[in-house]
Amino acid sequence: MSGRVKPGWSGPFPLLPPSRPEEIMSFFRRIFANAPPLERVGRAVDHKRWAEVLNLANSIDRSQLDEYQREELEGYLLIAGDALAAINLDEGEAWARQGDRSRALEHLRLARSQVYGQTLKSAIDAALEKFSVGGHAIEPMEQSSTACASGCCPPAEESTAISPEAEMDLETRLDLILSGYPEAYAKRYLQLSPSLIEAVLISHDGRLDEALDLFARIKPEHQCETFLFERGSLYARQKKTSLALADLQETLRRQPQHLLALESMADLFLASGDSVAAQQLMASNSASMLSAAFKHARQARSFMMQDNQAEALNHARQAIDHGSRDSDTLVLAATLYEKNADYDRAEQVLQLLGGGGCSGGQNLLLAEFRFRHGRDLAKALETYKALSRSEPAHAAWLLRIGQIYLRQGWAKEGKSILETLSASALVGDEIKQVALRELDCLSGQSIQYVPRS
Structure with a gap:
């Protein structure tokens, strides 16, 4: 094991998730603030x-x-x-x-x-x-520059890339x-006017202002429920909540069984912080066409926004039991199980997250949980080693490896890594502080660290 730290890491060390109630609420306000765009991507994958x-x-x-x-x-x-x-x-x-x-x-x-x-x-x-x-x-x-969100797969040069x-x-x-799309939806899109099809395509390409201008030119006789749904979805992406809700509500008035409009409205209520409206929608007759997993997942989020952690966990559990595997629901359930000291269930839920992306397919949240509670440290160690191989610039992974070595009784190897981290000019202050605290406990001596000016 080499203790060498490569340059590039500058971010904070990811200590996940928090444990105190006030930290949990802050954590979920943050992830829920970012959730709607990812949820739309996840829902598009599901469909x-x-x-x-x-x-x-x-x-x-x-x-x-x-x-x-x-x-x-x-x-x-x-x-x-x-x-x-x-x-x-x-x-x-x-x-x-x-x-x-x-x-x-x-x-x-x-x-x-x-x-x-x-x-x-x-x-x-x-x-x-x-x-x-x-x-x-x-x-x-x-290859398209949208290939990898982390940048680990570099995009083609602008001069040679072909969109x-x-x-x-x-x-x-x-x-x-x-x-x-479900077959019934696809058939409707094939019957749209050419001008509306063009507006839809440009909207899906992410050229929102240009698409909105095209939507404004659509003749009234062609402003069908598909027009309203697509324009409402565009408004939602522009964070024009009232306009988006108006279009989605009109879509459902004209076509009460429009599943995508109903799902979008629920997510829009949650994104705008209106948890009561989201709960009312989930309890309405219209919600009968939604899957149980979707309804319970949104109820879990709405109750968490109201700081009702018991009901949030109850609905998150039911969503998972009905097959929900969206990350927000799984993380919410695991965090609350952990807070309640139900560690076996917390670990079981985290195992459902699996791995993905360019970090070697590793489940970081599960590894962090196991590290915090000293459960199956050998598997946690393999996760951090894989992460360190795929992201050598991230000193955080080396820190965890060194810490686990100490907990496994491999003092020499662990100490070597921690000393390298604490002395490196390429490592952030937060990681250095953690490394020095570990060395302090190991040696029984007080080691002071003065952050770089």
Whole structure:
């Protein structure tokens, strides 16, 4: 084990989650403030709306996300990228069988720009090889810069990157957006006027002001419930809550069974801090079409906003029992179980989070929980080692490795790592303070640290 610390880490050490009641409320106010955009991405994944996943991800400010939320977003992008790549591979091969070389190449090159899985990537490369010219395979497009939310997969240079949207015609773009919609919704979109389709596509591309201008030009006779839902969703992304609610409510008045509008309205109430309205909506007759998992998850959030932790945990538990696996619900339940000293259930819930993103697929929250309570430290150690290999600039992972070494009785190895961290000019003050406290306990001597000026 090398104790060398590489440059690059400048953020705070992620001590998750808090334990005191006032800290828990602050924690959940923070994650709920950031939750709606991620929830929309997660819901798009659940409904297999792959193009929408990528477009929504583009609209999220990564700097407002914490470590785990960034990993969650990366995981969504990986799922959507491979799903879109598989669709485009099938389309490309279909056009190839029909002898349309141009459209086949368009889809295959687009698939190559979206793919992450090695097996699928090999299949796409094999398909592209069939179009080799003079023995030289046609170069695939550069991978989209939306590939990784953390930046660990660097985007292509602006001068050479080709936007996937620029390579697709309107029909293909609409097909991709509708690929994950329920069939009934997809049929409605195919019947829209060309001008409304254009507004929808531009809105899903994240060009909100331009899309809003196009929506304003739609003739009244074409302002159907789909128009209202899409414009309301656009207003929500612009944080124009009252306008968004008006459009979503009118959508439901015209089409009471519009599931996506109802889900969006519930999330909008919570995002605006109106927990009472969210609870009333979940208890209404309209909510009967929502899944039990969705309703209990939103009830859990609304009760947590009211500081009713008992009811929040009750609904979070029911949401999980009904199959909810969204990260906010799982983290809420695990945190409250831990606060109540129900450590077995807290660990069981955290295990449902799994891993994802570019951090080696590791479950950081589970590792932190195990570290705090000395449970299964060997597995926690493997998590931090994997994180350190994939993110060597993060001194926090080395700190945890050193701490676990000490707790496992490997004093020499642990001390070496902690001494390296405490002496490095590349390590932040907070991590140094923790390392020095550990060394202080180990040696029984007082070690003072003066932060860099």
